[in-house]
Amino acid sequence: MWMTNAVALCLLALVASAEDKKLSSHATMLADNSANLAFSLYHNMAKDKDTENILISPVVVASSLGMIALGAKASTASQVKKILNADKLKDEHLHAGLSELLSEVSDAKTRNTTWKINNRLYGPSSVSFTDDFVKNSKKHYNYDHSKINLRDKRSAVNSINEWAAKSTDGKLPEVTKEVQNPDGATIVNAMFFKPHWDETFNDKLVDSRSFLVSRSFTIGVPMMHHSGLYDFYEDTENNIFVLNMPLGQKQASMIFIMPHYVEPLQRLEKLLTRKQVDTWISKMENKAVALSIPKIELEVSHNLQKHLAKLGLTEAVDKAKADLSNISGKKDLYLSNVFHASALELDVKGNPVDTSIYDSEKLRDPKLFYLDHPFIFLVKDNKTNSILYIGRVVRPKGDMLRDEL
Ligand SMILES: *[C@@H]1O[C@H](CO)[C@@H](O)[C@H](O)[C@H]1NC(C)=O
Numbered sequence: 001m002w003m004t005n006a007v008a009l010c011l012l013a014l015v016a017s018a019e020d021k022k023l024s025s026h027a028t029m030l031a032d033n034s035a036n037l038a039f040s041l042y043h044n045m046a047k048d049k050d051t052e053n054i055l056i057s058p059v060v061v062a063s064s065l066g067m068i069a070l071g072a073k074a075s076t077a078s079q080v081k082k083i084l085n086a087d088k089l090k091d092e093h094l095h096a097g098l099s100e101l102l103s104e105v106s107d108a109k110t111r112n113t114t115w116k117i118n119n120r121l122y123g124p125s126s127v128s129f130t131d132d133f134v135k136n137s138k139k140h141y142n143y144d145h146s147k148i149n150l151r152d153k154r155s156a157v158n159s160i161n162e163w164a165a166k167s168t169d170g171k172l173p174e175v176t177k178e179v180q181n182p183d184g185a186t187i188v189n190a191m192f193f194k195p196h197w198d199e200t201f202n203d204k205l206v207d208s209r210s211f212l213v214s215r216s217f218t219i220g221v222p223m224m225h226h227s228g229l230y231d232f233y234e235d236t237e238n239n240i241f242v243l244n245m246p247l248g249q250k251q252a253s254m255i256f257i258m259p260h261y262v263e264p265l266q267r268l269e270k271l272l273t274r275k276q277v278d279t280w281i282s283k284m285e286n287k288a289v290a291l292s293i294p295k296i297e298l299e300v301s302h303n304l305q306k307h308l309a310k311l312g313l314t315e316a317v318d319k320a321k322a323d324l325s326n327i328s329g330k331k332d333l334y335l336s337n338v339f340h341a342s343a344l345e346l347d348v349k350g351n352p353v354d355t356s357i358y359d360s361e362k363l364r365d366p367k368l369f370y371l372d373h374p375f376i377f378l379v380k381d382n383k384t385n386s387i388l389y390i391g392r393v394v395r396p397k398g399d400m401l402r403d404e405l
């Protein structure tokens with residue numbers, strides 16, 4: 001008896017300490033800086049004319065940058081710290097802080113989210129990873145390592161895709177169709193993200209609707225519907241709706257930003273700064289909202305190499321200049337691909353709804369929030385202020401219904 005009590009007390013103490021645990025000052029600073037990185041990276045990627053859907057996890061990008069810093073020396077290393085706005089941070093604080101941040105925000109219990117994050121560094125067959133690097137990159141960044149013969153492109157691509165599919169339980173079947181520059185190192189982030197909502201959607205109310213990619217192009221998608229009280233703001237000056245959907249434990253939430261009517265997202269993107277998003281959030285009010293959100297699976301893969309170069313990571317990606325000698329003990333590597341790939345699933349599942357609200361006056365005259373045309377979203381962490389995901393949905397998967405062009 002006393003044993004079980006002691007165990008129970010111990011467990012209680014563990015739970016309490018996990019909840020109260022404050023983030024270290026380094027992790028707090030890095031969380032804040034990674035949120036800035038979210039916007040600069042998003043804008044850089046949105047400039048690319050060929051890019052449709054965007055799906056990036058800024059905290060995972062920050063963590064991959066940390067892994068590069070761990071393997072880099074001299075100015076190659078200082079460039080990484082500069083992008084993270086952590087020039088003045090000691091190396092050990094950088095690595096410990098990023099590691100702390102990622103384990104905090106990816107905690108499935110507190111964030112009530114399925115988030116599988118798998119990271120791998122592929123090197124050419126000729127490379128030998130040092131034991132220290134293998135150990136430390138696993139410890140801080142949960143990276144594993146693999147050698148791959150990138151000269152045999154087809155089998156290299158297959159093996160990267162097979163690993164990604166396997167480590168995401170098949171949710172992310174493909175990271176890439178090709179790998180460039182077989183003599184370099186390749187980073188792969190393979191992720192699966194599925195939020196569990198604070199309020200569940202009724203599965204029986206899911207119906208088939210249209211998503212308007214543009215005025216003349218429509219895709220059929222299943223749509224889920226729910227009425228409830230949500231933080232909502234209508235920016236009537238800019239014709240934009242902003243809605244906050246809390247996840248299960250209210251430690252993180254998904255924020256949808258959508259123009260009133262179907263239009264290309266460029267106008268909205270011009271307004272999209274961290275400050276503007278904070279302003280929208282601060283103006284939100286808890287209101288009755290009739291929500292309709294597509295029930296979709298989105299798989300997006302980006303090669304971030306050139307975007308990171310634009311943000312200042314010019315040496316690591318340059319064969320002549322890169323000093324990644326802390327990876328192999330020799331100056332024989334540079335970064336040739338940074339594949340950042342995620343599958344996102346928006347599903348009905350969430351916590352049971354307090355049905356007493358339906359009998360009250362609170363749900364009268366709800367605002368309509370009908371997510372049926374291109375939108376931007378963020379998954380924001382409430383405790384650390386970091387951004388778990390930022391992205392846009394321009395073209396969901398589904399059958400084309402109408403093309404009047
Ligand atoms: C290189 O790695 C070693 C061992 O992990 C570490 O002690 C050293 O600080 C690293 N050098 C740089 C410049 O990061």
Ligand SMILES: *[C@@H]1O[C@H](CO)[C@@H](O)[C@H](O)[C@H]1NC(C)=O
Binds near residue numbers: 351
């Ligand atoms: C989220 O919370 C609910 C209710 O506590 C639980 O059933 C579900 O498994 C959780 N999901 C995750 C991914 O933590």
Ligand SMILES: *[C@@H]1O[C@H](CO)[C@@H](O)[C@H](O)[C@H]1NC(C)=O
Binds near residue numbers: 244246250253382
């Ligand atoms: C963030 O947490 C605070 C305090 O727990 C809570 O009042 C607030 O509603 C949360 N915000 C969101 C967006 O979930």
